Amino acid sequence: MSDPAQQRPGPGRRLGVDVGDVRVGVALSDPSPMMASPLVTLARDESGGGDLTQLAGLVAEHEVVEVVVGLPKTLQNRHGAAADKARTYGEALAERIAPVPVRFSDERLTTVTASRMLSQRGVRGKKQRSVVDQAAAVEILQAFLDTRGRETREDLS
Numbered sequence: 001m002s003d004p005a006q007q008r009p010g011p012g013r014r015l016g017v018d019v020g021d022v023r024v025g026v027a028l029s030d031p032s033p034m035m036a037s038p039l040v041t042l043a044r045d046e047s048g049g050g051d052l053t054q055l056a057g058l059v060a061e062h063e064v065v066e067v068v069v070g071l072p073k074t075l076q077n078r079h080g081a082a083a084d085k086a087r088t089y090g091e092a093l094a095e096r097i098a099p100v101p102v103r104f105s106d107e108r109l110t111t112v113t114a115s116r117m118l119s120q121r122g123v124r125g126k127k128q129r130s131v132v133d134q135a136a137a138v139e140i141l142q143a144f145l146d147t148r149g150r151e152t153r154e155d156l157s
Helices: 050-061 081-097 110-120 125-156
Strands: 013-019 023-029 036-043 064-071 102-106
Touching: 013 036, 013 050, 013 081, 013 125, 023 050, 023 125, 036 050, 036 125, 050 064, 050 081, 064 081, 064 125, 081 102, 102 125
Parallel strands: 013 064, 064 102
Antiparallel strands: 013 023, 023 036
């Protein structure tokens, strides 16, 4: 597991992960990295770890330099059961993809935001359920990239 205070990798693709009980949404950045795009939704496989194996394959296939797992804090900024599950998942992923660092990023309300955005675009019902996790992963990764970009610009000033 990487320490968030450690030096971040330079340019290269980042993978965003939204961990749910049933599905895992995955987003991928461009190499610069400035923009997140939806990649895939995986079926969650808690007993067999097939989803973790698939994620490790995506990290290798896309030459990912950093993975960002959404950490669902409560509105009071506390860690609940969902955050514990996400942290456990991220730690298991980190073991499989080392030395690629896994970081956690606050993801409060990303699924709500993603659902609202999809509804506004006319995506509803069963079709929305199949892509909402990817859209939430995009929200997680894009927020991380935006924050990283601001921090980098501030470091240069």
